Amino acid sequence: MKLEFLLEHLPMMMRATIVTIQLTLVTLVASTVFAIPLAIVRMREYTFGARMVAWYSALMRAVPTLVLLFFVYYGLPQIGVVIPAFVTALVGLSLSAIAYNLEIIRSGLMAVDRGQIEAARALGVPGWRIWWNIAIPQAVPVMVPTYLSNATLVLKGTSVASIITIPELTAVANEIVSETYRPFEILLGATAIYIVLGGVLTLAAQVASRQWQAK
C-alpha cells in the first residue's frame, strides 16, 4: 500500500467531495420542503389526497434509488424534457427522500398528544397558533434524530449518482482507480471521507436528541 497515490489525487477527491456535499444538502432541503405539506395531507387518514400520498410513499420506498434515477435519466428525455445531469440526480434522489422524510415528519406530528391540542382548542386558540406554539415544538424533538439518521442514508445514496456522470466522490474515485489501478488506496480514502461526513450527521443527531431529552 502506497499512500502517495492517495495524496497525489486528494485535491481531485476533495473537489468531488464538495459535489457530494452539495448534492446531499440540496436533496435534503428540496425533499424536506416537499415532504412537510405531504405529511400534513397524509395525516388526514381517509381523504383521497391522503391515500395518494400513502401510495406514493409506499411505491417510492419500495423501488431502489438507482432504478428511480434511471427512470428520470432515461425517461424524461423520452417525453422531451432535457435537464442537466445534476438536476436529474437531484430529482431522482429526492423522489425517494421525500417519501422517507414525509413518513418521519408524519410520525413526529402523530406523536403530539391529542389531549393538548384539544385543550388548546377548548381555550379558543386559533388552529395555526396550536400548530406553531404547541404541536411543532413538541414534534421536532421526536423527528430530528430519525431525520438526521435518514440524512446519512441520503448522503450515501448520492453515490448512486455516479452512474449518470455526476462527478461526485464515488464517480471520481472510480475514475482515478481505472487510471491508476490502485483501488485499495483510493477507495480507502473515499471511505474515510464518507465516514467523516456521515460522522458529522450522526454527531448532530446525538447532540440534538440529548439537547431535547434534557427537558
Place this chain on the structure above:
Amino acid sequence: MKASAPLSVTTDTGGRRWPEPPAESVMVEIRDLGLSYGARPVLKGVNLAVPRGQTVAIIGPSGSGKTTLLRCVNYLARPTEGEIWVGGTLVGQRETHGKLEPAPECILRTHRTVTGMVFQQFNLFRNLTVLQNVTFAPIHANGRDRASAEEKARSLIARVGLSHKLDAYPSQLSGGQQQRVAIARALAMDPKVMLFDEATSALDPELAREVLVVMRELSEEGMTMLVVTHEMSFARNVAHQIVFMEEGRILQIAAPEELFSEDAHPRIKTFLAH
C-alpha cells in the same frame, strides 16, 4: 323533579322562527340535545338548565354520555340536534339570512373562550412552563398584552398554591399540581362556566383532595360549574343539583339530599350502593 324544559320557539316580527334565549338567571341551558355517531346515539333528548353560580354534578355509569354532554357545551363535540345556550348566547350556531346555520370554526373559537374546561389527563402544554401555560390563551386567543396576562396568571397560580412553581415544566409537577395549573389556565380566560371532565379520576386520593379543595372554593365563590365526576362526596357536599345519566339520557335531576335518599330512582340507589 323531572328532566324537562320545553323547546320554546317564538315568531318575531319578521315572521322567522327563532329560539328564545333562556331566562337571565340561567347560565347554561341545554335543550333537546341529541348526538349520534352514525346510527349509534350517544345523547338522546337531554334537557338541563344550570342557574348562574350553581354547581351541577353529572354522575352515572361509564359510557352513559356524561363526557360527551360536557364536550357539547363548548362544541368540542358537535350535537346533531338541540340547542346549547351559554350566558344568553346560542353556541355553535349563527344566523345567516334569517336562518340558523352551524357556526364556522372562527365563531366557535369565540364561544369557547368563555367556557373553561379541565380534563382528566390535565393536558398541560408540555413544552411551556406553568406561567406560559396560564398566559398562552389570554395572549393568543384573547389578544391580551403579555404584562397584564402575566400579572393575572401570577395571581391565579398563587390562588391554586403554586407560586413557587412558576417556571417549572409540567413534567416536573405531580398530577395534583398539574391539575391545579390546568384549573388556573382555564380561569385565566374569565370563563362564564367551568367544565370539569373527571378532573380527579387520574389522581390518587391524596392528590385528588387538593384538586377538590380548589374546585370547592371555586363553587363557593359563585362560579357556574358542570362537573362530571365519580367523587360522590363532592357531588353530595358541593353540588346544588345532581344529574344522573344512563344510556345517553338523563334519568333524574335532583338535589343531593333527594338523590342520596330513599326517594331516589331505584337504578340510582343500585348505582350508589356499595
